[in-house]
Each structure stands twice: as structure tokens, then as C-alpha cells.
Amino acid sequence: MSEAPVIQLEGLTKAYNVGTPVETEVLHGLDLSLAQGEFAALIGPSGSGKSTLLNIIGLLERPTGGRLSIAGRDTASLSEAEITALRGRSIGFVFQFHHLLPAFSALENVTLPAIIARGVSDDEAEATALQLLDAVGLKAHAHKKPGELSGGQQQRVAIARALALKPRLILADEPTGNLDTHTADDIFALLRAFNRDTRCACLIVTHDPRLAARCDRVVQLVDGRIAEDRGA
Numbered sequence: 001m002s003e004a005p006v007i008q009l010e011g012l013t014k015a016y017n018v019g020t021p022v023e024t025e026v027l028h029g030l031d032l033s034l035a036q037g038e039f040a041a042l043i044g045p046s047g048s049g050k051s052t053l054l055n056i057i058g059l060l061e062r063p064t065g066g067r068l069s070i071a072g073r074d075t076a077s078l079s080e081a082e083i084t085a086l087r088g089r090s091i092g093f094v095f096q097f098h099h100l101l102p103a104f105s106a107l108e109n110v111t112l113p114a115i116i117a118r119g120v121s122d123d124e125a126e127a128t129a130l131q132l133l134d135a136v137g138l139k140a141h142a143h144k145k146p147g148e149l150s151g152g153q154q155q156r157v158a159i160a161r162a163l164a165l166k167p168r169l170i171l172a173d174e175p176t177g178n179l180d181t182h183t184a185d186d187i188f189a190l191l192r193a194f195n196r197d198t199r200c201a202c203l204i205v206t207h208d209p210r211l212a213a214r215c216d217r218v219v220q221l222v223d224g225r226i227a228e229d230r231g232a
């Protein structure tokens with residue numbers, strides 16, 4: 001039996017200020033499918049719609065038109081509660097401004113989503129989190145707060161947090177954008193290793209041609225349209 005694509009878009013559009021005299025369409029009928037295990041870059045000039053598309057695929061914003069299925073579920077008919085549940089169950093986010101909770105330790109930042117979103121017990125969440133912090137090279141820093149960690153270390157905590165929920169899909173928005181080349185390579189290698197080990201699909205927005213060249217597939221947006229889809 002073939003698996004449903006993790007992401008499927010058909011004729012997807014997004015407009016802002018819908019119904020007003022200055023409605024602007026920023027995504028113009030996109031078709032895109034990403035299978036389990038695929039590792040893809042999303043590239044394109046500033047303003048081409050990459051973040052908007054990532055937010056829609058991440059179920060943080062609704063499309064204006066077309067179809068969006070995530071993990072085989074058509075999202076159009078889902079209630080807000082069902083959307084939230086699907087997002088929590090299926091998607092891990094690694095964003096540049098990683099939204100770690102400053103008052104909590106690295107360990108707590110990784111455990112809390114599993115406890116809150118999944119109802120996992122404290123002990124089980126902590127055991128998983130420690131394994132993940134070890135895997136990202138931060139076991140010794142587990143009890144430090146984000147403000148006591150470097151940018152690259154904070155980004156690794158964000159990756160551990162995303163992976164703690166064992167998502168089928170990882171969405172990363174410029175995950176290495178503010179990091180030096182060496183740390184960026186480490187972060188990229190981590191994402192790649194988890195993609196290989198768990199077959200989670202990854203879609204990574206990047207302005208870095210070096211990183212895009214190391215993805216299996218490169219989707220290029222220009223002016224809200226897919227201009228190129230290499231390696232599909």
C-alpha cells in the first residue's frame with residue numbers, strides 16, 4: 001500500500017485583505033507534493049512567499065483557496081480544534097527565532113510540548129528529552145536556560161524540542177540563518193540524520209545556496225509561483 005504524501009497542495013492560493021479594495025494574492029495556485037522521507041529546500045527571493053507557504057503548510061494560517069492535505073487529511077473541513085490536534089501530532093517546527101521559553105531550562109523546553117500536547121507522563125517526556133539533548137550534543141547543558149546558551153546551542157534545543165514529538169513532518173524556516181558556517185553545518189547534519197533515521201519529511205526554507213545544494217530536492221518560489229522543482 002502506498003503512503004499518502006505528507007504534504008499535498010493543489011491549486012493553493014493565499015490572499016491578504018480578502019474582500020477589501022486592496023486584496024493582494026501572494027500565492028497563486030501552487031501544486032506540490034512531498035512524500036514521507038523527502039528532504040527538500042524551499043528557496044526564492046525575498047517576498048516570494050516562502051514564509052507564507054510554510055505557515056500555511058504548518059497549519060498556522062489558512063489558505064484562501066485550493067486544497068491542502070497534511071499526512072493524508074484534507075484540512076478544509078477540519079475545525080480549529082482538529083487543526084490544532086493535527087499540527088501537534090504531525091508537525092515539528094524549527095524557526096530561526098526559535099521561541100524557546102526563556103524562564104525554563106533546555107530540558108523543560110523540550111519536555112513541555114510532549115507533556116502538554118500529548119499527555120505524556122513527566123518521567124517519560126524527560127527520558128526522551130535527555131536522549132534528544134544528548135543526540136544534539138547538549139546533555140551537559142540540559143539545566144541551563146536559553147539565555148545561558150549560544151545561538152547555535154539554542155537552535156539545537158529547538159531541534160530537540162521539534163523532534164520530541166516524533167513528527168512526520170519538520171518545517172524549518174532559515175534554521176541556520178543567524179549561525180556561523182561551522183554551526184550551520186552541524187545543525188543541517190542533525191536535521192539530515194533525523195530525516196534518515198525516522199523518515200520524517202523535511203521542508204527547509206533557506207537563502208543559503210550551499211545548504212540547498214545538499215538537499216535531495218529544491219523547490220523554488222518566484223512571485224508566489226513554483227518556478228522550479230529540482231529533484232522531485
Ligand SMILES: Nc1ncnc2c1ncn2[C@@H]1O[C@H](COP(=O)(O)OP(=O)(O)OP(=O)(O)O)[C@@H](O)[C@H]1O
Pocket residue numbers: 016017026044045046047048049050051052053
Ligand atoms: N500578514 C500579511 N498581510 C499582508 N501581506 C502579507 C502578510 N504576510 C506576508 N505578506 C506579503 O506576502 C508576500 C510574501 O511574503 P513572505 O514573508 O511569505 O515572503 P518570503 O519569501 O518568506 O520573504 P523573506 O525571504 O524576505 O522572508 C510579501 O509581499 C509580503 O509583503
